[in-house]
Amino acid sequence: MGTLHQYLEESAKKSPEVEGIVSASCTFTYKELDERTNQLAAFMLAAGVKKGDLVGILCKNDHPYPTILLAIMKIGAVAIPLIWRLTGFELEGILQIAKPEVVFVSSLPVNGLGKVMKHLLKQ
Numbered sequence: 581m582g583t584l585h586q587y588l589e590e591s592a593k594k595s596p597e598v599e600g601i602v603s604a605s606c607t608f609t610y611k612e613l614d615e616r617t618n619q620l621a622a623f624m625l626a627a628g629v630k631k632g633d634l635v636g637i638l639c640k641n642d643h644p645y646p647t648i649l650l651a652i653m654k655i656g657a658v659a660i661p662l663i664w665r666l667t668g669f670e671l672e673g674i675l676q677i678a679k680p681e682v683v684f685v686s687s688l689p690v691n692g693l694g695k696v697m698k699h700l701l702k703q
């Protein structure tokens with residue numbers, strides 16, 4: 581066993597029906613989680629994200645976060661965890677420095693998120 585995403589792939593083969601993620605809003609088996617991360621990894625590759633690229637994650641600690649993180653790992657990109665409690669001003673500063681290829685954003689109550697999104701769309 582090597583990496584976290586390799587553990588997921590092995591678990592999906594050995595114990596496909598065992599719960600891999602359990603959250604307040606949903607549950608995914610290892611097989612479902614592996615399929616979801618593969619789909620997201622394929623989406624990122626199709627969007628031009630490649631090994632070594634930076635990918636931002638701006639979401640709470642719920643089921644999307646590990647799914648996104650595992651997909652990033654599968655393609656060899658580098659995750660930039662963004663703290664959802666930061667202000668839009670703070671997030672904008674981080675994103676200006678990091679310049680990620682993609683940022684995944686869940687619906688969050690971030691003060692000033694509109695300005696951050698405008699910044700992202702300019703790039």
